[in-house]
Amino acid sequence: MENITLGQGSGGRLTEQLIHRITSHFSKSRTPSELEDCSFLKNGIAMTIDSFTVTPREFPGGNIGKLAVCGSTNDLAVRGVKPEFLAMSVVIEEGMDISEFDSYMESAAAICSKLDVKLSTGDTKVVPKGSLDGIFITTCAVGTSLTPFPWGMANIRTGDLVAVTTSIGQHGATIGASRFDLESATLQSDCAALWPAISEITEMKGVRCMRDCTRGGLGTVLCEWAEGTATGIEIDETKIPLTPEVNSVCDILGFDPLYLACEGCAAIVFSPEEKDRVIATMKKHDMCKDIAVIGEIVDSHEKLVGMRTDIGGMRIIDMPVSEMLPRIC
Amino acid sequence: MENFKKEKGVQLLRAIEQVCSKDIKLMEVCGTHTVSIFRHGLRSVIPENIHMLSGPGCPVCVTDQGDIDAALEVASRENTIIATYGDMLRVPGSETSLATMKARGSDIRIITSAHQCIDIAGKNPDREIVFFAVGFETTAPATAALMIDAHERKISNLSAMALHKRTPPVLEALATDPDLEIDGFILPGHVSVILGHEPYSFLAERYKLPSCITGFEAEDILMGIYSLTRQIQRGKPKLSSVYPRAVRKEGNIKAKKLMETAFEVCDAKWRGLGIIPNSGLKLKELFSDLDSYRKFDIRTPDVKPPAGCRCGEVLSGKLIPPECPLFAKKCTPASPVGPCMVSSEGSCSAYFKYSGGGTGHWKI
Numbered sequence: 185m186e187n188i189t190l191g192q193g194s195g196g197r198l199t200e201q202l203i204h205r206i207t208s209h210f211s212k213s214r215t216p217s218e219l220e221d222c223s224f225l226k227n228g229i230a231m232t233i234d235s236f237t238v239t240p241r242e243f244p245g246g247n248i249g250k251l252a253v254c255g256s257t258n259d260l261a262v263r264g265v266k267p268e269f270l271a272m273s274v275v276i277e278e279g280m281d282i283s284e285f286d287s288y289m290e291s292a293a294a295i296c297s298k299l300d301v302k303l304s305t306g307d308t309k310v311v312p313k314g315s316l317d318g319i320f321i322t323t324c325a326v327g328t329s330l331t332p333f334p335w336g337m338a339n340i341r342t343g344d345l346v347a348v349t350t351s352i353g354q355h356g357a358t359i360g361a362s363r364f365d366l367e368s369a370t371l372q373s374d375c376a377a378l379w380p381a382i383s384e385i386t387e388m389k390g391v392r393c394m395r396d397c398t399r400g401g402l403g404t405v406l407c408e409w410a411e412g413t414a415t416g417i418e419i420d421e422t423k424i425p426l427t428p429e430v431n432s433v434c435d436i437l438g439f440d441p442l443y444l445a446c447e448g449c450a451a452i453v454f455s456p457e458e459k460d461r462v463i464a465t466m467k468k469h470d471m472c473k474d475i476a477v478i479g480e481i482v483d484s485h486e487k488l489v490g491m492r493t494d495i496g497g498m499r500i501i502d503m504p505v506s507e508m509l510p511r512i513c
Numbered sequence: 514m515e516n517f518k519k520e521k522g523v524q525l526l527r528a529i530e531q532v533c534s535k536d537i538k539l540m541e542v543c544g545t546h547t548v549s550i551f552r553h554g555l556r557s558v559i560p561e562n563i564h565m566l567s568g569p570g571c572p573v574c575v576t577d578q579g580d581i582d583a584a585l586e587v588a589s590r591e592n593t594i595i596a597t598y599g600d601m602l603r604v605p606g607s608e609t610s611l612a613t614m615k616a617r618g619s620d621i622r623i624i625t626s627a628h629q630c631i632d633i634a635g636k637n638p639d640r641e642i643v644f645f646a647v648g649f650e651t652t653a654p655a656t657a658a659l660m661i662d663a664h665e666r667k668i669s670n671l672s673a674m675a676l677h678k679r680t681p682p683v684l685e686a687l688a689t690d691p692d693l694e695i696d697g698f699i700l701p702g703h704v705s706v707i708l709g710h711e712p713y714s715f716l717a718e719r720y721k722l723p724s725c726i727t728g729f730e731a732e733d734i735l736m737g738i739y740s741l742t743r744q745i746q747r748g749k750p751k752l753s754s755v756y757p758r759a760v761r762k763e764g765n766i767k768a769k770k771l772m773e774t775a776f777e778v779c780d781a782k783w784r785g786l787g788i789i790p791n792s793g794l795k796l797k798e799l800f801s802d803l804d805s806y807r808k809f810d811i812r813t814p815d816v817k818p819p820a821g822c823r824c825g826e827v828l829s830g831k832l833i834p835p836e837c838p839l840f841a842k843k844c845t846p847a848s849p850v851g852p853c854m855v856s857s858e859g860s861c862s863a864y865f866k867y868s869g870g871g872t873g874h875w876k877i
Binding site: 187190191197364365438485487490492493494497498499500502 | 519551617731732847865
């Protein structure tokens with residue numbers, strides 16, 4: 185008997201296999217290159233859907249309500265799509281403190297209002313105590329493309345630059361620290377809606393594609409790009425923005441920051457000519473103030489991502505397989 | 514800062530090149546070293562005449578299949594909670610793994626420190642908590658402290674399957690293996706923090722083997738390699754340490770005392786390496802109430818590793834992972850055959866992960 189394991193929900197190789205398993209029932213023709221953060225329906229209208237479950241539900245920098253709106257709207261934003269409408273479904277465990285529930289909805293509403301996104305439809309279910317862990321929120325976001333051509337990995341070409349919009353791994357490290365009882369006064373999730381920063385670069389013709397580095401982190405995004413486009417990617421370890429707090433959580437738990445989830449950080453590919461404009465424009469926004477070019481698309485070692493290490497060595501970045509577990513010593 | 518690091522790295526590499534031009538084999542004993550060497554891309558910069566071999570220093574990898582099967586059997590018992598370190602979760606036993614048993618409803622808790630077991634025991638007074646305790650001298654003191662504490666507090670629903678292993682006896686087994694030609698050992702930094710220097714002195718004294726206690730940063734490892742190449746070149750093997758910022762000569766006396774209080778030395782079976790005399794730690798008689806084996810009459814089955822799995826030879830440095838016929842074919846991190854492919858510190862997993870998914874088309 186085969187069973188679904190937590191590893192299949194981790195965002196790495198096992199998740200990829202699970203997605204293929206699902207899509208194979210629907211259409212044989214779906215190729216990996218179509219697997220972007222959201223998909224275009226017609227006339228520039230795009231849609232995405234995401235479910236949210238997180239322990240703890242309230243964490244430094246946000247809560248599950250804020251996360252649920254940021255997550256879906258970011259999946260539109262990274263393809264240059266302005267989020268406009270939201271459908272939301274909440275499944276609540278019997279017994280939840282109503283004021284706790286209200287606080288999540290308040291946070292979700294605050295992000296919608298900031299982005300001018302309308303809650304258009306929704307659904308609620310309450311399930312008996314013990315049948316789920318508190319609350320699951322599913323959001324479906326719909327919006328309109330504002331770019332001259334659809335952003336996606338198919339646009340990537342050799343010589344393009346790769347950047348990240350902020351320090352990596354902040355959300356994953358924050359959640360990991362609270363799950364494993366590590367205390368840090370300054371560690372905070374990067375949970376944020378990216379559209380305000382991205383909306384300012386939608387006209388720029390040199391922008392190729394973008395991904396928010398959620399589950400699986402920056403490392404997984406880069407691997408998906410390299411594999412999906414049959415190009416090579418080379419990044420420089422010393423250029424990747426990383427806070428000392430995230431670094432120490434990783435040291436203690438044996439995590440690799442490259443694979444830690446982010447919730448307000450995107451990887452972006454653009455032409456070298458567009459570099460200065462993209463950086464200067466996005467940097468104006470607080471959530472992107474640490475934006476940095478970390479590498480480039482190369483025409484060697486196709487489908488593989490390499491990282492020049494701080495000591496001058498070269499390391500291959502591979503897609504993670506399963507969930508990250510704390511090491512023994 | 515980065516430039517400083519790079520420059521220091523370049524200087525060390527130049528020094529290593531100058532000191533040693535002949536082919537030598539160095540073994541990094543610890544799994545954390547193996548991963549660190551890959552993560553820093555050191556294999557791409559170390560001179561080609563220096564061959565790095567991974568040793569039996571990954572706690573998950575050296576746990577015998579029979580011990581894993583015994584834990585899986587306990588996990589299937591009613592009213593039982595298994596507490597263990599995260600790395601153990603996906604290790605395949607003969608039939609299944611703890612991860613799969615968890616998915617099917619067994620209560621398996623991942624802990625990061627042994628003392629969390631006390632908390633779990635307190636919150637579940639009508640259930641039995643079995644701590645599946647693996648690891649070297651790094652995790653053994655924490656298990657010892659837990660056992661002493663549980664004994665003093667008379668906690669009745671907690672026990673441990675203590676399978677801790679000792680590093681020096683396995684080093685001796687490697688040093689005396691006629692099929693192995695190792696020129697020097699990179700000794701494990703974390704274990705040395707506990708043990709100090711003395712337990713390794715036999716390597717140079719009895720077997721004329723160079724050894725160096727080494728930390729885990731890229732510069733630490735390069736300094737360790739440099740120290741070993743110098744010893745080899747001069748023909749003067751000794752025990753050196755390039756990790757004095759963490760390792761005291763006498764080690765951690767308090768941790769050693771804890772181990773002495775709770776454990777006695779025993780022979781232990783290592784995966785692929787067989788029984789190594791005096792290489793294990795079992796609970797002393799005083800703690801027999803806390804010994805899961807006695808409490809629940811756990812029998813460890815004598816099982817053979819899966820067909821074709823050559824973890825034993827990989828663990829003793831006789832084979833590098835890509836030389837195993839199952840590597841990247843039948844055995845991958847997504848469907849591992851042996852524990853060396855599943856543990857984050859396993860050498861097969863490290864070779865797979867850092868060689869582009871075993872494709873091998875980008876040689877670094």
